[in-house]
Amino acid sequence: MDMSRILIAKTGKTASEWLPLAVHLEDTAGIMQCMIRDMIPPSFPESCALSPEAFEKTAVFLAYVHDIGKAMLVFQYKISRNLPEMRSRLEHFQLQFPESYEKDKINVIPHAQAGEEILVTLGCPESVAAVAGAHHGMPSEHIQKNLMQPRRNIKFYENYYGYAEGNVSLLTETWNHILQRALQIARIDSVQELPVLTKPAQMLLSGLLIMADWIASNTDYFPLIPTDEDIPENPERIADAWETIQFPEMWKSARLDYSDAAFRKNFSFAPRLVQTEFLNVIKNIESPGICILEAPMGCGKTEAALAGTEILAAKCRKNGMFFGLPTQATANGIFPRMMQWGEKQSQNFYHSIQLKHGSSALNTCFQKIQRGIPEQETDSGLIVHSWFCDNKKACLADFVVATVDQMLMMALKRKHVMLLHVGLSEKVVVIDEVHAYDAYMNEYLEMALQWLGYYKTPVILLSATLPASRRMSLVRAYLGIRESEKAFENEMGYPLLTWTDGTEIRQKRLTYQGAHTHVQMHPCTEDAVLAVVQNVVEHGGCVGVIVNTVKRAQTFAEEIRNQTHAKVLLYHAQFIFPDRTLKEQALLKTVGKDSSAEVRRGTVVVGTQVLEQSLDIDFDLLITDICPMDLLLQRIGRLHRHAFREQRPEVVKTPVCYVIMDELHGENTASKKIYGDFLLHRTEENLPESIVLPDDISPLVQAVYTFSEDDAMYQTYHNQQEIQKRRARCFRIGKPTGKDIHRLLSRDIEDKNECEVEAAVRDGISSIEVLLMRRMKDGSICFLPNQHGGRKTEAFPDEAECREIAEQKLRLPTVFSQKWSIDRTIHELEKQCLPYVENWQNSHWLKGQLVLFLDEEMNGELMGFQLHYSFENGLEYWKAAE
Incomplete structure (x- = not known):
């Protein structure tokens, strides 16, 4: 008789409902088959280093056997406590529960680990069994391998059999029956046919198995059975559940080229030469990998990445896009552009979209999107599907805009991290402002890139000011190599595209046709700021003041209000959400690309680093605290950004940037705490009297980040960087090489909330x-x-x-x-x-x-x-x- 139809898999909140183990295993295997058919892109088997046939067979097999560990005595004892009718039925079929269970003295082995041990005992490859052992989001730390040779000194032996001779034969017979049924459903002749899985394959299959188990465990889709009824035959159970969920159609790009007309249609302007050359390279890559686009601020890197995503998704048969940005504000800023692009991706189907950060639920644009597939066709092809509205499932949607933390968490020893691996491995991953991450965050970024490299996931990194050493360390991380040719690191061309084709690294200088802006640089002290502001304001210009802390921004704003006639707009991160939205709107109206001379007249915008990232604003004159050269150039990118030359007052016809040096020469200043002495001093040493944008961007950044190891200040900086990196490694997962996923994750962070998890990938800087x-x-x-x-x-x-x-x-x-x-x-x-x-x-x-x-x-x-x-x-x- 089939004991798996007597053994219990799940119970309800009351003592009147249950689900037999056999039914749950059938449900999960059926859902896995539906997922493979409708949700899994054609690239997935390749990411697992398997043929499509071997992948499907292995995935379905795992789905059926994943809960085989519930077929052990202690699990059945505990789950039947509140089901006396079911307990009696188990005892009727000769299962004998020992008295030690009644005294609650037994140490219970998790059923996922038990399942792994059972599968190894039955002859499954250990790498396949490890996936079953990880189906609750945490790989087993160790397994026993001798369950078929019962001895009392086997750890937790009584979990399985309870020492009763009859239990041994009954349960081992049940295990074999489940195994044979799994082989039958998966169309596998024997366990010897199962493949040995790589470590990346184990991660991806674990993620799929978690998804299938979660769906099959949802009683809204798969209702439990009354205990007083026979197990009904319902051949439509799986099909009905899948139809009820209504997952949107998987996105499939068919674009292998991008004509100028298509670009203009999708983005409402003709492509610039930088974008055209970038897309020409993308379409000719035979084996896409990582692409790093370094180009000036405001030249259309975002649109280039969106268009490039379509080509890469078609080439690599990926089913989505992840766009990561450094802050919530920058993610919110990109989201409407992502929506406009996403709406044009299909004329016939709906695709899922997610905005993922701590305040995304409050984003009006995101909240206005249709929830679920509408009954009648709408103009927008984008929906927010309820199944993806969960912290750990959001990145499984087709199109995702998020803070970069979500991608960095791919390298975090966090429970259920496999879901992130599934979601990101099958997308084109785009990371903007890639220069903005410190040594700590880069440890996570590089490890995430290494895993993505193993999955052959196409990645696009964007930056206006990237040190060459960082550029190549990111490429090496993706390729999983230690060294690369020095020529790539010494390349000073700008704009520049660096990419990989298979294992080959290539570079191309791109053609820039925009304006060349000559900016005069004036070091100054805080005492000089008011006079400079007063002069510009009196002549009808607008000024941007960017400082390194909120307190300094508030102080400067107050002084300018009190001592000038300027219209002061203060912008930083210490505003409530609605006020910050109003401030952003006021910023774009007052100093955005469509602002008028009249509304700009006499305006002073004071703010922090939030002004240097992704806001399309334009100042007649800039005053900024000293900061590292790459960030300084980002700030200067907000100076004379648009063609307002005829409107600008005579006093600011020529772009000028004043750099406040007080925070560099003071003791223990906030700026030094944020950026460190070394980079600030290197920036001061290399600060020229004038800068030509974009011509000088790369030479200046490379000059500041080219270090002499004999410099005592560099040694201090280097040691601080190493300390940051070591801290990061505490909760960073290991490399994708190795035998299996055992001990890959950490139970220390499995229950942390989102803020704490975010802090784990941002150098422990938690937030309240x-x-x-x-x-x-x-x-x-x-x-x-x-x-x-x-x-x-x-x-x-x-x-x-x-x-x-x-x-x-x-x-x-x-x-x-x-x-x-x-x-x-x-x-x-x-x-x-x-x-x-x-x-x-x-x-x-x-x-x-x-x-x-x-x-x-x-x-x-x-x-x-x-x-x-x-x-x-x-x-x-x-x-x-x-």
Whole structure:
């Protein structure tokens, strides 16, 4: 008799429902077959280093045997505790439960690990069994290999058989029956036919198996069976479930070339020569790998990457695109352009899209997209499918815009990381602003690239200012090699395309046809800033002031407001979400590419590093704190960015950049803490009297990042970099080479929340997000004065109001989230807010959110700091003693 139809796989919340093990295994294998047919791109077997036939057989086999570990005595004992009828049935079929179980003294082996041990015992290749052992997102740390030779000293032996002789024969017979049924469904003659899987193949198949198991375990798709009914025969069970889910059609690009007409149709402008040459290279690569496009700010790298993605997806038979950016703001900025591109990818089908970062649920553009496949056809071919609306599944959608953390987490020892490997391996991966990542983050970036290289996933990296040494270390990481020709590292051409074709590295200087901007550079002190600003403002120009910290930005903005007649717009990261959106809109209206001379007149924009990334804004004159040369050039890229020459006042007809040096020459300044002494001094040493953009970009960046190892300051810098790298390796996964995935991940970070996981790939810099509200003297909770009229919230807010409250999100300054302060900050916030927000915990928008309450005058206190918030300045803080 088939014991797998008696053994229990799942139970319901009550004692009246269950699912036989055989049924769940059939469900999972059937879903795997549906996934292979409808969701898995043709490139997937190649990523697994398998033929299509071997891949399909192995995947279906694994789907059927994945829960074979539930066919052990201790699992059946524990799961049948609340099902007395099922317990009696198990005992009726001669399963004998030992008394030691009743005393709860047994150490229970996880059923996934048990399944791996059983499969090895039955003759499966260890690499195949390891995938079954990892189907809950964490590979086993060790396995036993002698279960068929029962001895009392086998670790956890009583888990399997409970020492009863009858159990041994009954359970081993069941295991063999499950194995034979799996071979039959997968159309495999014997276990000897199963392949030995590479480590990357194990990762990808584990990810697929997790997906299939999650779908098959969802009782909305696969309902449980009443315990008082016979197991029904339902040949349509799998087909009905698959139809209910309604996954969108997989994206398939057919574009192997990009004509000028097609480019103009998709992007509304004719391709520039840089874009044309880039796409010509892409279409002629025989075996695509990694492409690094270095080109000036504002020359269309984004559109080049989107067009290149279509060609690479067709060549490599990939089914999606991942676009990673350094911050939430830059991801939000790119998302509408990604949508416009995505909507043109199919005339006949819907494709899934995701925006993935901590505040994506509050992005209006993202929220307006149709949820699920509509009953009637709509103009947009993009949908947000509910199955992908999950932190660990978002990157499985066709088109994904995200902060780069999502890609870096591919190299994190995190539970269920295999899902990221599945999602990213079968896309074209694009990373923008690739120069913006420090030594710590680069450890994760390079390891992620190495895995993508093994999967033969096409990657496009974009930067305006990339040191040559970084360029080649990224290429070497992708290829999995230690050395490359020095000529590639010494190449000073710009714009420049570096790419791989198979194992070959190639480079091409691209043709730049844009303007050549001559920028005068003036080192200065803080004392000179006001006079420079006053002069430009009086003559009708607009000024950008970019400094390295929020506090400095707030200070400069206040001084300029008080001592000049300028219209001051302050922009940094310490604003609540709606205010930051309004600030961005004001920025683009005032100093964007479509701004008028009148609206620009007398405007001073003061901000932090957020102004240097991806915002299409234009200043008549720039004042900036000293920062590393590559970032300095990014900031200068916001100077005379557009053709406003006729509109600019005479005093700013020539672009000028003032560089404030105070933070370099002071002791323990914030800028030194952020960037380090060495790069700031190297930038000062190589700062010329004038810069020609884009001609001087590469020579200046390479000069600053070409080091002499005899320099004592370099040694300090090098040691700091090595310390960062060593810290990163603590939670970074190993290389894709090796035998199997055992011990590849870490249980230490499996339960961390998203903020903590993000901190793990950003040098431990965690962050605390709060909702900013007012608590009045009568105890009522109100919005800030400029939010929804400052109205009082309801005691039990409805869905709409809960979302409005959720939008009041602000990320606290890092002083509150240091290692010494973060726990105390959270504890104090919880203590302050818990009595007032108990009714909010029923809302998915507000559950678990921390709230920072201000008073009627917008003042507050936290961790010994006084706080004040305003639309003009954002969140300000100072020590109470100050």
